Amino acid sequence: MEGVCNVEYNRDYFKGKTAAITGGASGIGLALAEELLESGAAKVVIADINQDHLNEHETRLKKQYGDRVKGILCNVTSEEDMKKLIGASMEYFGGQFDQLFNNAGAGFMGVFDDMTDADWKAAFDLNFFSALYGMRAVLPIMRKQGGGQIVNTISGIAFSPMAYQTRYAATKAALNGLSLTLRYECWDDNIKISSATPGTTATAIFGDTKPPDTAQTSHQSASRILNGVVNNDRLILGDDSDLAGAKSCFDYDSRDFLDEYYLRVARSRREGKLAF
Numbered sequence: 001m002e003g004v005c006n007v008e009y010n011r012d013y014f015k016g017k018t019a020a021i022t023g024g025a026s027g028i029g030l031a032l033a034e035e036l037l038e039s040g041a042a043k044v045v046i047a048d049i050n051q052d053h054l055n056e057h058e059t060r061l062k063k064q065y066g067d068r069v070k071g072i073l074c075n076v077t078s079e080e081d082m083k084k085l086i087g088a089s090m091e092y093f094g095g096q097f098d099q100l101f102n103n104a105g106a107g108f109m110g111v112f113d114d115m116t117d118a119d120w121k122a123a124f125d126l127n128f129f130s131a132l133y134g135m136r137a138v139l140p141i142m143r144k145q146g147g148g149q150i151v152n153t154i155s156g157i158a159f160s161p162m163a164y165q166t167r168y169a170a171t172k173a174a175l176n177g178l179s180l181t182l183r184y185e186c187w188d189d190n191i192k193i194s195s196a197t198p199g200t201t202a203t204a205i206f207g208d209t210k211p212p213d214t215a216q217t218s219h220q221s222a223s224r225i226l227n228g229v230v231n232n233d234r235l236i237l238g239d240d241s242d243l244a245g246a247k248s249c250f251d252y253d254s255r256d257f258l259d260e261y262y263l264r265v266a267r268s269r270r271e272g273k274l275a276f
Contacts, residue, residue: 006220009227015040018093020085022076022130023104025053028153028198028225031218032101033057035226037065045089047074048104076104076130077122086137096145099229100138102131103153108167120167127171132178139191147190151229151236152179154195160245163266180234192232196225199239214241 014036023029024046033046046061048054051073058071070092074085090097105127110119131152142148158176161169176195183193198221200214221238228236237243248254 006223007227009223010230011039013039013230014226016042017098018043018089018096019099019101020045020047020089020097021101021103022047022074022085022134023153024048024101025050025057025071028218028221029101029103030057031222032103032225033061033069035219035222037061037068039226042068043093044069045072045085045092046070047072047076047085047089049073049075076133077125079129079133079136082130082133083137086134086141090141097138097141097148099149099151100134101151101153102134103151104130105153105155105172106168107165108171109164110167111164112166115167123167123171124174127168128174128178131175135182135193139186142191143189147192149192149194149229149232150179151194151196151225152176154179154197156197156199156238156242156245158195158197159249160242161262162269163262164269176235183234194228194233194236196228196236197238197242199224199237199242 017036019033019036019041021029021032021044024033025048029048030046033044036044046054046057046069048071054071054073058069061069072085072088075081076085086097086100106123108123108127135150135152138148138150142150152175154176155168155172157165157169158172161173179193179195186193199216216239224238225236235246237246249258251258
């Protein structure tokens with residue numbers, strides 16, 4: 001996006017740390033991995049379901065960072081796979097699991113009346129339960145070692161619900177609620193938990209649709225997320241539009257404006273136009 005650069009963050013915070021990232025072989029997940037490695041992370045796991053992408057980027061990153069990076073094939077919708085991912089990461093890390101980024105997810109557009117229970121299950125399996133499985137597996141490890149950090153990727157749609165994205169909005173709102181309640185259950189165990197929106201970012205989530213001209217790059221999003229990780233922000237906001245949305249969406253005094261805005265988006269999308 002013209003005029004937008006990576007946010008400067010305290011890279012020293014990540015030096016010597018270990019991190020596992022789901023959805024780590026593309027988009028924001030891959031950018032997070034690259035930023036962490038550049039910041040001096042001791043070891044980074046990129047987990048993904050796409051074997052070709054995983055092989056490509058593991059090979060590329062190993063050429064630059066050596067044995068500080070490892071790719072692990074993982075279907076995050078399977079609790080058994082997520083348990084295996086956490087266990088294999090722990091072994092690779094040598095016994096210290098500092099950070100988990102539950103980043104895998106998808107956008108799920110569609111008309112509500114056309115959706116089946118199977119459609120809803122698929123959305124919750126990927127966007128909600130995958131993170132739940134990851135946290136369920138890693139929290140005992142982090143408690144035992146005396147602390148850790150978990151970042152769950154939600155979306156601005158969690159607090160700015162858009163028409164024709166009912167599954168996306170519902171799953172990300174649920175994950176946000178889970179993350180922020182667990183934040184305080186785990187606080188006294190020295191485990192930091194945050195929700196992070198990526199902002200409007202040009203990634204594969206847009207599919208065949210051209211991203212908005214205002215979309216930022218994956219590295220711009222990753223740098224903003226990592227700045228929030230350093231600050232242990234409760235809600236990490238990936239761009240300025242998410243910041244504005246978080247402030248205004250449930251503002252009672254803005255109710256008329258918000259009705260007009262969301263109705264305009266709904267009508268545009270009904271006509272097949274991309275609108276935000």
